[in-house]
Amino acid sequence: MIRDCVSTGLSMKTNTFTNHPPYVTVAPDNLPLVAPIYQSVKFAFDDVYEAERHGRGEREGYAYSRIDNPTLQLLQQTLATLQGRTHCLLAPSGVAAVSLTLQALCQQGDHLIMFAEGYGPTRVMVKRVLARYGVRHTVLSIEDHQGIAQILSTTPTRLMVFESPTNPMLKVADLGFLCKLAQQHGCVTVMDNTLAGLHSHGQYPVDVFVHSLTKYANGHGDVLAGAVIMNEALHAQLHPEFIAMGAMLDPHAAFLIQRGLKTYGLRYERACQNALAIAEFLAHHPAVGAVHYPGLTSHPQHQLARQQSADGGGVVTFTLAGTTEQANECVQKLQLFKLASSLGSTESLVLPPSMLQARDLKAEQRAWGGITDTTIRLSIGIEDISDLLSDLTQALA
Ligand SMILES: Cc1ncc(COP(=O)(O)O)c(C=O)c1O
Known part of the structure; x- marks a missing residue:
């Protein structure tokens, strides 16, 4: 069916019209409460000279969504504000956020420090990818303050990448100590703040925060995304690198994260109460050998945890007083806690001992982490606490 249509005063055939539909504008005094998704790769200019001015950075606007997009801008501003910084860059996953940041900050010959207690894929990225480009590294324990101080004073170090609390053993890094020491040696601090959340640790002079938004920020387990949050000077350095590497988040994914953030505070608070x-x-419980949770007064770094952050987080790790078979049996018997990777969703999850050990570490480095053959990690959701406790009771019986 081809017939004439009228759009913006032009007479067009159907196929022309459907590819050049009219624009709908909304008055500034009549804005939608939920921001629209700008699901457009391209942004057009009316004027060739304005397009050129935009290309030279002389005017505001958008050209291509891999470089900038209003839906991404909104999410970037929200996340930067939550984390107490001015700028944010987005990535298609948490691992991409870490990987792009480290690639953008390091060059051949640089040395970096990372930790045995850190997220495994971060170390793997450094060992597999950065090593190929001549970046050297040292793996230490996050508790080895003397070792960190010694390496920083003997080896020029470009950056240090760390987490707190660590995953899965929930050791608390002393952020004041790490940041001060790093600053003294001109070393950039990169903190993966996924577990503690966007509302935590902004008061410390960490240079770059990275987050897997897949976890608490989105919260519903249906979107992969990552964020890199920093101040203006580092943003000016990293932004062109990120554009060159080309890994951008899709606007629809950004919209879903923005939507998830509406309940971020409520979800995180409830997860912490349940945890x-x-x-x-x-x-x-008599079947439990040890519990690792920074919110417990028995946690060796409970005081430090309380100073550094307002809550204990939504992950609880424990060691069963028994055999690996019994630990696996306990995981099998859980019904509400699903056996799945990831954390920070509304539903509770569990991981057995075999899925917690870091495969890239040497035996000595693994020992620093403290994960045993009966260690179980729980990611706590927002379900009713009585149901979660009943499930654990029957599984531990
Ligand atoms: C601390 C931490 N950082 C980064 C990631 C990676 O996030 P993503 O799955 O979004 O790549 C995870 C995932 O479990 C994580 O726990």
């Missing part, structure tokens, strides 16, 4: 109740329950 504390579960940690206390486990601490008194």
